[in-house]
Amino acid sequence: MALFAEHVANIQGLILRGYTHPYSCHLLFSFDVPAKAPGFLKALYPSVTSAEAWGTAKPQVLLNIGLTFTGIQSLGVLAPSDLENFPQDFAQNPAEEIGDVGPSAPANWWYGRFSSSDVHCIVHVYALSAEALTQKVGEVTSSASQWGVRERLPLKSGSGRIEGYLREDGTVHFGYKDGISNPSLDDDEQSQAPEALNSFLIGYSASSASQPAPTEGKALEFAKDGSYMAFRIMHQDAAAFEGFLTQQARTRVSKAGALLGRDPGVDRRQDDGPLEKRLAAGAFSRTP
Numbered sequence: 703m704a705l706f707a708e709h710v711a712n713i714q715g716l717i718l719r720g721y722t723h724p725y726s727c728h729l730l731f732s733f734d735v736p737a738k739a740p741g742f743l744k745a746l747y748p749s750v751t752s753a754e755a756w757g758t759a760k761p762q763v764l765l766n767i768g769l770t771f772t773g774i775q776s777l778g779v780l781a782p783s784d785l786e787n788f789p790q791d792f793a794q795n796p797a798e799e800i801g802d803v804g805p806s807a808p809a810n811w812w813y814g815r816f817s818s819s820d821v822h823c824i825v826h827v828y829a830l831s832a833e834a835l836t837q838k839v840g841e842v843t844s845s846a847s848q849w850g851v852r853e854r855l856p857l858k859s860g861s862g863r864i865e866g867y868l869r870e871d872g873t874v875h876f877g878y879k880d881g882i883s884n885p886s887l888d889d890d891e892q893s894q895a896p897e898a899l900n901s902f903l904i905g906y907s908a909s910s911a912s913q914p915a916p917t918e919g920k921a922l923e924f925a926k927d928g929s930y931m932a933f934r935i936m937h938q939d940a941a942a943f944e945g946f947l948t949q950q951a952r953t954r955v956s957k958a959g960a961l962l963g964r965d966p967g968v969d970r971r972q973d974d975g976p977l978e979k980r981l982a983a984g985a986f987s988r989t990p
Contacts, residue, residue, distance in 0.1 A: 712927045713903065715751040716766040716826060718887075723764060723828035724868035725835040728933070729842060731823040732816075733776045735850035739822070740777065742849035743767065746825065746842065763838045764828040768931060773822030780920055787916035792930060812856040812935070821854060824933055832867075839863075856935060864935065877940075904928050 715721075733739035751764040771793045774780060785793070795818060797808045811818060825842050829835035846853055855862030873879050888898040892909050900906035905926035907913035914930070916922045 709927055710753045713753040714766045714928075715753045715764060716931075717903070717929045718753040718899075721764055721828045723760070723830055725829045725832055726866040727827045727835055727839050728864040728866075729825045729827070729839065730821050730854040730856060730864075731825065731846055732820050732852045732854055733773060733822045734852045736776045736778060738850040742845055742851045743823075745845040745849065749838070749841075760830060762830050762834045764826075765838065765842075766826045768824040768826070768933070770818075770821055770823070772819045774924070776822050780924060784916075784919055784921040784924075787919060787921040788925075789915050789930075812854070813858055815856060816854050823851070902929050 710718075731742075733742075746765065746767060749763075749765045751761065751766055769777075771785075771788060774788075775785060790796075795808060797803070802808060808818060827835060827838050827842065829838060843853060845851075856864060887902070888895050890898065891900060891906050893900060894909050894911055895901075896911040898910060900910035901912040902914065904914050904916065905922060907915075907917050916925055
């Protein structure tokens, strides 16, 4: 049985498709009054975008919701024994394992304004226009205020929110155009292929390659048709990155020259300058 046929309406769109709307905003929230938080989620529910096909006409606005482990804890909908069924990588931050140390350590995340454990919910909003984005973000924040949910502002400038806007020439800040890859996933519920949808989607793990937890009990009932995602702010220093590439190129070329040595048959009187400059000028060509 294909997953699409029966469950697609219960799966959030962001899980199955890459959005290409040019405007986006990602809002972080804390459930300061846990008893009122379900009211906030219920208020947003009619706006949540499912994975159902929308045809040729893109919706003006897309909205999806993510809950963190501490957010699920805060809601109190699952007993501690049920929470233990979630993966440890989801329940605990594996910062050191993924290299987040030193300046990138968790203590420095979110510019020190709050900790990751304070983030209970992330609301992702995408829009075709700046006006549509502003309107929907206003609706979300107004609902949050009504239900005692506090917005967390991670940035020091602008609105303080994490926002995305398409550059006029369609390039990223490194100067190139970057597309979104959407691999075709096998949607057969019984598939054992690593690239199958049941390896990412919770609730179909009986024959899946990765068996994403939870796989039983009330935790499974709560998480079914969901998936896991990592949400990070990454500071990309374009100038430092270019400098790193340049330095590495010099180092690699120097090492290559030392290892290969010089061909005695080469006329050393002909010198066009440092090797890396000749490479950059196209002085060397590859043989097809």
